[in-house]
Amino acid sequence: MNSIQQKLKDGKRKIAILIDPEKMHSEVRLVPLLKKINLLKPDFIFVGGSTVTAQEINTCIAIIKALTTIPVVIFPGAQTQVCPNADAILFLSLISGRNPDYLIGHQVKSAHLIKEMKLTPIPTGYILIDGEKNSSVAYVSQTTPIPNDQISIAVKTAIAGQMLGLSTIFMDAGSGAKRAINAEMIAAVKSNITIPLIIGGGIRTIDGVDAAFEAGADVVVIGNKVEEDMDFLLDLKNCLYQK
Numbered sequence: 692m693n694s695i696q697q698k699l700k701d702g703k704r705k706i707a708i709l710i711d712p713e714k715m716h717s718e719v720r721l722v723p724l725l726k727k728i729n730l731l732k733p734d735f736i737f738v739g740g741s742t743v744t745a746q747e748i749n750t751c752i753a754i755i756k757a758l759t760t761i762p763v764v765i766f767p768g769a770q771t772q773v774c775p776n777a778d779a780i781l782f783l784s785l786i787s788g789r790n791p792d793y794l795i796g797h798q799v800k801s802a803h804l805i806k807e808m809k810l811t812p813i814p815t816g817y818i819l820i821d822g823e824k825n826s827s828v829a830y831v832s833q834t835t836p837i838p839n840d841q842i843s844i845a846v847k848t849a850i851a852g853q854m855l856g857l858s859t860i861f862m863d864a865g866s867g868a869k870r871a872i873n874a875e876m877i878a879a880v881k882s883n884i885t886i887p888l889i890i891g892g893g894i895r896t897i898d899g900v901d902a903a904f905e906a907g908a909d910v911v912v913i914g915n916k917v918e919e920d921m922d923f924l925l926d927l928k929n930c931l932y933q934k
């Protein structure tokens with residue numbers, strides 16, 4: 692098992708900062724961001740987006756790798772986002788949806804390349820929860836998120852993901868969600884699986900980060916908030932890591 696997979700399972704609270712190469716593929720934007728990321732030293736940098744091109748992700752990861760040693764994990768919106776310079780890739784299957792392209796299609800199209808590149812795949816059940824905003828992921832994948840009060844559906848979906856052999860569950864309210872996943876749903880899913888749980892979408896405050904961890908998240912993902920206000924990374928450093 693490689694170090695990223697081990698880290699996911701270490702039981703500690705971990706932060707992933709999501710960088711969207713569509714918005715961040717030039718040094719002008721990435722250099723100041725990475726300087727602050729290097730101060731926080733998050734556990735992972737996730738890179739990807741719903742509509743990112745191969746060129747955007749390649750350029751973005753090359754710059755990130757030149758400026759930081761934080762592990763870079765691809766969070767792919769499509770098979771075109773496979774890139775050799777990353778440390779690992781979330782090998783996502785969108786198990787809350789019923790679109791075969793996102794359940795197995797992109798995976799078949801990218802598997803041989805991931806193998807050739809010797810990129811570590813992290814088999815991940817990706818579960819989209821309604822964040823009270825039409826998300827890019829739901830639109831692009833043409834899938835319906837699980838309603839945010841349907842805890843039982845989320846739990847059953849996560850259990851099925853683990854039974855299928857997936858090594859991680861990622862529950863996401865979608866980029867820029869108006870409502871992050873509620874603590875009750877996180878806790879219910881966490882208590883029904885033994886694999887690591889990643890939580891993201893609409894988390895914009897230190898209290899929101901804490902609430903997700905308290906409920907059982909192993910990794911909390913933050914994207915939009917950091918894009919809008921890089922100093923949030925410093926707030927995170929001051930609050931989170933002093934506990």
Ligand SMILES: CC(C)=CCC/C(C)=C/CC/C(C)=C/CC/C(C)=C/COP(=O)(O)OP(=O)(O)O
Nearest residue numbers: 739740741767768769770783793797801827866
């Ligand atoms: C295994 C491989 C290579 C691909 C898997 C492809 C699958 C199943 C993707 C899941 C669905 C999907 C489109 C995920 C994208 C997730 C992501 C990186 C979201 C980041 O946010 P954006 O959706 O770009 O948000 P903005 O609209 O704010 O830019």
Ligand SMILES: O=P(O)(O)OC[C@@H](O)CO
Nearest residue numbers: 866867891892893914915
């Ligand atoms: O950008 P935010 O809302 O933090 O969401 C992060 C990520 O989980 C989106 O897929």
Ligand SMILES: [Mg+2]
Nearest residue numbers: 711713740741
């Ligand atoms: Mg995007």
